[in-house]
Amino acid sequence: MEPRQGAQAIRRALAVLRILAAGREDGVPLAEVVRTTGLTRPTVHRIVHVLIEEGIVERHARTGRYAIGNQVPELALARPRPSRLLIAANPSLQRASAAIGDTLFLTVRTGNDTLCVDRRIGVYPIQVLSIEVGARRPLGVSSAGVAILAAMPGQEARKIVAANEKRFEAYRTDVATVLGEVTAARRLGYGMREIGLVQGTKSISTWIKTPDGQPAAAMTVSAVRTRLGPRREQEVAEILLREARAIEQAIGG
Amino acid sequence: MEPRQGAQAIRRALAVLRILAAGREDGVPLAEVVRTTGLTRPTVHRIVHVLIEEGIVERHARTGRYAIGNQVPELALARPRPSRLLIAANPSLQRASAAIGDTLFLTVRTGNDTLCVDRRIGVYPIQVLSIEVGARRPLGVSSAGVAILAAMPGQEARKIVAANEKRFEAYRTDVATVLGEVTAARRLGYGMREIGLVQGTKSISTWIKTPDGQPAAAMTVSAVRTRLGPRREQEVAEILLREARAIEQAIGG
DNA sequence: GCGTTCTTGTCCATATTATGGACAGAACCA
DNA sequence: TGGTTCTGTCCATAATATGGACAAGAACGC
Incomplete structure (x- = not known):
């Protein structure tokens, strides 16, 4: 299985999401996402903010941390629960x-x-x-x-x-x-x-x-x-x- | 709010995911995703298969339809429920x-x-x-x-x-x-x-x-x-x- | 059987798109 | 004050995602 090409950006966005998920409700600061993904800051910044526009990520007003957004559980409702x-x-x-x-x-x-x-x-x-x-x-x-x-x-x-x-x-x-x-x-x-x-x-x-x-x-x-x-x-x-x-x-x- | 640029692929992937979500457990055939998103078939095909590799999408063996995968509810667990x-x-x-x-x-x-x-x-x-x-x-x-x-x-x-x-x-x-x-x-x-x-x-x-x-x-x-x-x-x-x-x-x- | 129409999958030259180095401001601390 | 963290933005550039074209399988009609 050679990994499919032509979707670097999507893979990166998912890597970011998984890091944010580890932060639970409190979320994760941008710098930490940058460190743990190994991506550059402009890239992470762009990804995160696009995901915010799409409702997939939220930003806490007080702390500035980024967290998994509302739309993720909404998408999850498509699956039967529990597993x-x-x-x-x-x-x-x-x-x-x-x-x-x-x-x-x-x-x-x-x-x-x-x-x-x-x-x-x-x-x-x-x-x-x-x-x-x-x-x-x-x-x-x-x-x-x-x-x-x-x-x-x-x-x-x-x-x-x-x-x-x-x-x-x-x-x-x-x-x-x-x-x-x-x-x-x-x-x-x-x-x-x-x-x-x-x-x-x-x-x-x-x-x-x-x-x-x-x-x-x-x-x-x-x-x-x-x-x-x-x-x-x-x-x-x-x-x-x-x-x-x-x-x-x-x-x- | 001018929409942020430099993330076309991510937005498209999310559009595909939302269509798949509408298909619930049964999922949606590729052709229908192509129709409703207005994207070209190679593009949708690539997106969907990358998402499969990442565990975000699943494909039903019998029907060939695509549906929301396991990892979506897993990401959703990062949020407190219920809303x-x-x-x-x-x-x-x-x-x-x-x-x-x-x-x-x-x-x-x-x-x-x-x-x-x-x-x-x-x-x-x-x-x-x-x-x-x-x-x-x-x-x-x-x-x-x-x-x-x-x-x-x-x-x-x-x-x-x-x-x-x-x-x-x-x-x-x-x-x-x-x-x-x-x-x-x-x-x-x-x-x-x-x-x-x-x-x-x-x-x-x-x-x-x-x-x-x-x-x-x-x-x-x-x-x-x-x-x-x-x-x-x-x-x-x-x-x-x-x-x-x-x-x-x-x-x- | 054989054409027709539906579907999904793949290739690859191309130009559009995402990239990240460089710069900058804000907040905090000593 | 300078030093150190953090976040945000610009834009030339290279790398990436794109989609037209081709192919093959499945389902249907006759």
Whole structure:
């Protein structure tokens, strides 16, 4: 598949949109878009302002930051919701949440990012709620991202990690660290992070593959570190692995 | 506001996306996109296939039709849902639905289209369910579209109707008919269609304006024609007008 | 069967379009 | 005050997107 030519501008506009999406409601300053896309400032400026005229991007009056606009969800209404994955995963998430009691996330891969698409809050009184539905991060910086990378061929994973290099700085990590974590996850059979994105939390993630063997998503448990000692880590991982296989079945059938 | 230059390709890609969005899950054949956008076929073909590579568009294997892809709702997750309008309108829709008993729609304007964003089913046993959330139509072909056009300055309304000319054929209407209906709606104070998009139905729509006087949405009741005689039309219109003002208050405050 | 009309896909010379270096203003800090 | 961030704009230039022309497959009629 040689990439189709004659649409540089469209590809660039989409790259910009994906960066803006990572900024959620608050949006992203122009300079950051310039840095992370590697495009020149006049180009990004032009793209962003055309997208504003078209209603695809909005600009916050106070901060001057750029964010995903109204028309994007409007276009999204054209698709049936919720997605097949969400339907297939629902019973598993419910079971796992009840069995574990800590916060549970379902995260998909989209391009070079992870995107949280579902979250279940457990019964345990201390819950890690830092990641919300819609949260978008470069593949590799969260345990879910590491799990998804671990589930794909090494070459592809390295390519993605290399592509995300510029964005890792903001999360205080780098290519070598991420690749190390990916290797560790392959050995373990699941992704794990002693130090979560939030201080004092720990996360465990299992990957979910589509019938053709591509990793499609990850299921993650996050909890305060003290609640996930070695013994409980084992328990939680077993539940997650079982339910991940169940979701794979549900997609495949 | 002179439109910004240097982004023809991006604008064209968005025009294509909006047409595809009107096709919902089923999508739209390439030829129809070519017709309604007025672009040449090689151009549309290139745009659509680049968007497929980027995950923004999907192609149905069986039919060959093109439709909005997975990544659009993924980008949409960056925004908080539901929208402000939906929140503001909720109590009014609930009250109106209870009072009227027929199917109620909330429709917004997006570009040159109307987009159904909410639907409430009433208690009366015969309900008009042809329009679903996500349904997208050229402004002017539904009573909601006529109401929204009626609420804007004549010049702007004429511009939009002219821009939609090519798309009217598919709905068996034309510029003159639509402009006539808009004028009638202005006189009446609400939009009305004796012949709905579905045979034997009748619709009544009131417009909802933002604080700056721009029409933002329309509230519509659809029912089988026999259920909306002159007397009941009055009643329903009064309720819709009252609730439309309530929603305007809720947005403004 | 064979022509007709619909569709989608591809090529490539061309000119239109997007590009980005250079310049400039605004806001903030020391 | 000068230094450092940010955002916005201009315009000559090169690279890019464009669309006419050609091709091939699918559906229909007879």
